[in-house]
Amino acid sequence: MSIMTDVSPSAARRRSVPRFVWVIAAIVALYLVAGVITPSFATFDNMLVIVRAASITGIVAIGMSYVTISGNLFALSAAALGAFLAVIFALAVGHLGFAAGLAATLLVAILAGMAQGLSISVVGNPIITTLAFSTVFRGLAALFSGNSIVRIDSDIALALGTGRPLGVPTQSWAFIALALVSWALIRRARLGRLLVLSGANPQTAIASGLNVRLATVVAFVALSVGVAIMAVFTVSQFSQAKADLFAGYDFDYIAAVLVGGIALRGGQGSPLQAALGAILIALLQNFMLLNGFTAGLRMTVVGGLVLLATGAFHLLQRRLR
Amino acid sequence: MLRMTNISKRYGATEVLREVALEVRSGEVMALMGENGAGKSTLVKILAGIEPADAGTIEIAGEPVTIRSPRHSQAAGVAYVAQELSIVESLSVAENVFLGDTDAGLFRSPRSLSTKARPFLLKVGLEQVDPLELAENLSVAERQLVEIARLLSRKARIAILDEPTAALSDAEILRVKGAVRTLADNGCAVIYVTHRMAEVFELSTRVTVLRNGRSFPSIETASLTVDTLIEHMLGRKLEQMFPARATRMGESVVELDQCIGHGLLAPISLSVRRGEILALAGQVGSGANAVLRMLAGVLPVASGTMKLRGAAFAPHSIADSIAAKVAYCSDDRKRDGIFAVRSVPENLSAPALDRVSRLQMISPVMESRHTRGIAELFGIDLAYLTRLAGNLSGGNQQKVALGKWLGIEPDVLLVEEPTRGVDVGARAEIYRHLRSLAERGLTVIFASSDTQEVLGLADQIATFYHGRMVRVVSAESSTPESIVRDVIHPTLAA
Amino acid sequence: MNYKMSLPIAAVLLAGLCASPALAEDKGVIVAFVPSSTNPYIGQWAKGAQAKAGELGYTLKVIENNFNQAEQDSQVQQQLASGEKVAGYVWWPFENAAGVGSLRALSQSGAPVIVSNQYPIKGTEAYWTAYAGANDFLSGKTAAEILLDACAKSGVKCDKGAIIRFPAGVSAGDDRATGFQDAVKGKLDVLTVVPTAGFLEDEGYKVAAQIIPANKGQLTWLYTENDSLAGAAAQAARENGLVPGKDILIVGGTCHGDSKHVKNGEIAGTAIQSGYWEGWMAVQALGKFNTQGKVQDGETYLADNPDAPPADSDPVFKYNFLPNPAVGNSQAAYDAAKMWGKSADELCNF
Structure with missing residues (x-):
């Protein structure tokens, strides 16, 4: 027992490359390769188009990253909640005007997030709980809309949904702002730290006197607010809401989180990674769309990308261990 | 029967075993003693093929052997009863006795398996247990005894028992002790890891002490008292x-x-x-x-x-x-x-x-x-x-x-x-x-x-x-x- | 199991269960299997079917599945196992091909089976009494005619264009695209056919906002299979500096979604495909068969009389198609458009 050093052999080269750097590298590589193959791809206009396409999915993916980071895997209720909130927003704007409608939507979103977070701390399994909530939300959307299209006629909403300040769509501004704010919140806010620590090791968090239940509730409220923003933008853009909006989109949100390299175990990663993941997927989708890939093939490729990304990040983790 | 020499093992920066030696004869019970973290468990896991050694040699019956996996270890005649028992609750007692025994395939029927198991159960004092009973109905001590019966059935040359009595009451300990004696009487070299002084003095012929990952020459149990054994375990440099x-x-x-x-x-x-x-x-x-x-x-x-x-x-x-x-x-x-x-x-x-x-x-x-x-x-x-x-x-x-x-x-x-x-x-x-x-x-x-x-x-x-x-x-x-x-x-x- | 039924349907169903057969009014129960009415078009279909069933003295029981063929199959099994005596079935499969087994099982019960909305697969003729519903080839063809007409009228040079179609595997999408392409063969040049991942505005916008800039200066027209997608495509075109109706002609061909793009001329025109009348005519066909007792071979397009629906005394054919009357792209034309006594506004804005 003579040598008592703490430096294990691999520790010296453990200055690991942050995961988001890999995602950015993948985005740049794909952009260059696709630009060579498809000339119309590597233009500034198309770059804007891609960010625009990533925006709506990305806003929810950023919210989803809170859930993943807090150690609750992911929610399967985001799309259904989106439809419900869209209907609520459309109805409320119709009856109360834009500002009140926005406030009502956010209020319902926060309540929906709290309900899910609290249920998960009772049930314990986020997948099953949010699956159940998903049918509840979809059902409520159908009930409230009476299975018909709810139209709104609001100039403010239309401006919000179709405006392009400085030539960039409002959705993209919101996406970028949300990514930066979320990044700062997770890094710097006390609640963000609570979320990260609760996800990193819930037992240690409890043993350190932290409120893990609060972390779960906060994460789901953050997701619900993201979903509300998506719903408000979508309803504003098309001036209408339906109960079957966003059907089948849940995988897209989760895919962005996974492709962004946020560890499913929780306690690691940042919302910025989810945003980058959404951009990477939008980039790939755009490339395939322009090259006439069928929808089935596009789905397969995106699914493959998710597998590839999770596998690669897993290997990366192991190598660094 | 068994001679382990210069066994070393480290986990990352921590040296767990350093040039450890252990020697056990047929028919004897060798107590392996030491404080928590002294390296007892690591040493027996190396012998059982669960952990690889970094250095050192192992000889069994005079032949050098390489043990890199539990399979190697079993082939060399080593049987290991871990602290966490490996009894399958949904199988019968008899099936548990012959668990993992590839020869048992020849007599599959429950009746013949039970006939085959009975003598081994008898030897460990489980004569009152029905071999067709499900293992989940057995007490912890009885499960421990079934494990020992399994060792007997395999005709193991070297048996390792890692704290077999840790979770047992005094009356149950008596039965396990009897079974361990049977093992040794059958010519088995028994390595007995324990914390309990009483068992050491009642069962073992010799004691090997590990301290801070190092071993000391084995001592005849008869020449020890409780005090001298404790002194050996603790060392004198506090x-x-x-x-x-x-x-x-x-x-x-x-x-x-x-x-x-x-x-x-x-x-x-x-x-x-x-x-x-x-x-x-x-x-x-x-x-x-x-x-x-x-x-x-x-x-x-x-x-x-x-x-x-x-x-x-x-x-x-x-x-x-x-x-x-x-x-x-x-x-x-x-x-x-x-x-x-x-x-x-x-x-x-x-x-x-x-x-x-x-x-x-x-x-x-x-x-x-x-x-x-x-x-x-x-x-x-x-x-x-x-x-x-x-x-x-x-x-x-x-x-x-x-x-x-x-x-x-x-x-x-x-x-x-x-x-x-x-x-x-x-x-x-x-x-x-x-x-x-x-x-x-x-x-x-x-x-x-x-x-x-x-x-x-x-x-x-x-x-x-x-x-x-x-x-x-x-x-x-x-x-x-x-x-x-x-x-x-x-x-x-x- | 997911029987999402709106309250009135449930109430009618309860009434139907309680009613004794002695009542002269009651001609029995019609059971309709359809996907979920959370889709507004299906909701309209159920309303129309309900209205006609009530008028004819039937009780209609609508069994919805949540867009899941396995669920619909098991619903058929349960319905058949109940041994309930029915006046007939209406079959709207979620996945046409996958549902053939259930269709066969229904036909073997001896009750008449009317297939609606999903054009039957060749070779299954023995399993159903008649088809009564939309004709998606016709929808595509009508859209092509609207587009060609608009090209001629507006003086916009129409050559290259693109089709934004429903997701792969949706047979209505296949049929409309085929009907459209057959009709424009030799007249227009189809650059690309891009499938969406859905039927609504958000998907239409997503796809259009990507293919329009990618084919800048080339696209002169877009066919989108419905007006929800068309409206979103018009928005995307405007954002890319193209004025719909002037620089690019966009047609959806079925009124579905916001009519404002038709009324303000951004979409080249539309056609009424009414979910309400499709449900209505499916029940009517069943009623006709139960009264007349026979089906005539061949197909018929029900007349698109603006003021009155077709009479119950008309014969029922093997194929009975819902007409798709075209509607011009102005407020006046839209206001004037009617089908079977209901205005375009009633039929399209649900």
Whole structure:
């Protein structure tokens, strides 16, 4: 027992490359390769188009990253909640005007997030709980809309949904702002730290006197607010809401989180990674769309990308261990 | 029959075994003894093929063998009964006896299997058990015996029993002892790992002692007394490892009056003063941890009262005890002591987020000051502050797990096994820091199954055995022998 | 199991269960299997079917599945196992091909089976009594005619264009695309056919906002299979500096979604495909068969009389198609458009 050093052999080269750097590298590589193959791809206009396409999915993916980071895997209720909130927003704007409608939507979103977070701390399994909530939300959307299209006629909403300040769509501004704010919140806010620590090791968090239940509730409220923003933008853009909006989109949100390299175990990663993941997927989708890939093939490729990304990040983790 | 020489093994930076030798003859029971962390389990796992050795040779019946997997080990005639039993509950007793035996395929029918199993069950004293009974209906002791019957059926040349009686009552221990004798009488070389003195003297022919990863030449059991065996186990170099004892202590800070909770069989009364370090000495399951857990708010107090700084204290959760400036560190660091995937500063500030944030935002300046303060108090190298806690050595992880509590400026620090999985160098440091904190007025209560640690670090020692507190003595007036007697077998105490 | 039924349907169903057969009014129960009415078009279909069933003296029981063929199959099994005596079935499979087994099982019960909305697969003729519903080839063809007409009228040079179609595997999408392409063969140049991942505005916008800039200066027209997608495509075109109706002609061909893009001329025109009348005519066909007792071979397009629905005394054919009357792209034309006594506004804005 003579040598008592703490430096294990691999520790010296453990200055690991942050995961988001890999995602950015993948985005740049794909952009260059696709630009060579498809000339119309590597233009500034198309770059804007891609960010625009990533925006709506990305806003929810950023919210989803809170859930993943807090150690609750992911929610399967985001799309259904989106439809419900869209209907609520459309109805409320119709009856109360834009500002009140926005406030009502956010209020319902926060309540929906709290309900899910609290249920998960009772049930314990986020997948099953949010699956159940998903049918509840979809059902409520159908009930409230009476299975018909709810139209709104609001100039403010239309401006919000179709405006392009400085030539960039409002959705993209919101996406970028949300990514930066979320990044700062997770890094710097006390609640963000609570979320990260609760996800990193819930037992240690409890043993350190932290409120893990609060972390779960906060994460789901953050997701619900993201979903509300998506719903408000979508309803504003098309001036209408339906109960079957966003059907089948849940995988897209989760895919962005996974492709962004946020560890499913929780306690690691940042919302910025989810945003980058959404951009990477939008980039790939755009490339395939322009090259006439069928929808089935596009789905397969995106699914493959998710597998590839999770596998690669897993290997990366192991190598660094 | 078995000769292991120069076996070495390290986990990362920690050297667990160093040039260890073990030699066992046919028909003898060799007791393998040593304190927690001395390397006993690692040594037998190497022989069983569960862990690979880094260096060393193994000879069985004079032939050198290579053991790299459990299959190699079994082929060489080694049978291993782990602390966690490998009985399949959904199979019959007879099927369990022949579990994994490839020859058993020839007589598949339950009846013939049961006929085949009966003689082996008889030998281990399970004659009253129906071989067709499901294993899930057996008691722990009976399952242990079925495992031994399995060893007999395989005609194992070398049998390893790793603490077979740890979870058994005295009457059950008798039956297991009988079965072990049968094994040896059948010509088997038996390696018997245990903590219990009584079993060593009743069963074994020779004893091999491991201490800090090194082995000592085996000793005939007949030439030993309890005292000489304890001396061998502990060695005689406690002094430089531990800091001086408390010079002054304040008023009583923690008081327990007739407290009882899950894991305790008799009420406990204790009083601990400011600046005092109290050791709760006991083996696993002795009830020492239960006292800490009651104080931490993890374990409800069934009856009795606790006082903190003179006022009634009844925490219902960890958050309650933290609010009362009582900090608790469990013995499972990986589970609830550290955030392995987060950085050291984030670990250190976790219990004290309000002290490093302003307006709900974490201030990097305050957090850095906080972290450095703790690092200084607890001797954490500043170079580690950028690392993830999970990438640190066990000793530094423990410093982080303990040190994070300094952030809340606790009055009482409750620690289970303060140096489990920590190498000797870091141990000495942790002891030194705990003592200097005590000198500043911190009250430390720690539970430990390590006699050296108990004796070296504490001012007062409360010894525990089987859910009861044996006595409270001052460390000054205790000897290793007296402590070990108290926690291993108080009836042997004079 | 997910029987999402709106309250009135449930009430009617309860009434139907309680009613005694002695009542002269009651001609029995019609059971309709359809996907979920959370889709507004299906909701309209159910309303129309309900209205006609009430008028004819039937009780209609609508069993919805949540867009899941396995669920619909098991619903058929349960319905058949109940042994309930029915006046007939209406079958709207979620996945046409996958549902053939259930269709066969229904036909073997002896009750008449009317297939609606999903054009039957060749070779299954023995399993159903008649088809009564939309004709998606016709929808594509009508859209092509609207587009070609608009090209001629507006003087916009129409050559290259793109089709934004429903997701792969949706047979209505296949049929409309085929009907459209057959009709424009030799007249227009189809650059690309891009499938969406859905039927609503958000998907239409997503796809259009990507293919329009990618084919800048080339696209002169877009066919989107419905007006929800068309409206979103018009928005995307405008954002890319193209004025719909001037620089690019967009047609959806079925009124579905916001009519404002038709009324303000951004979409080249539309056609009424009414979910309400499709449900209505499916029940009517069943009623006709139960009264007349026979089916005539061949197909018929029901007349698109603006003021009155077709008479119950008309014969029922093997294939009975819902007409798709075209509607011009102005407020006046839209206001004037009617089908079977209901205005375009009523039929399209649900």
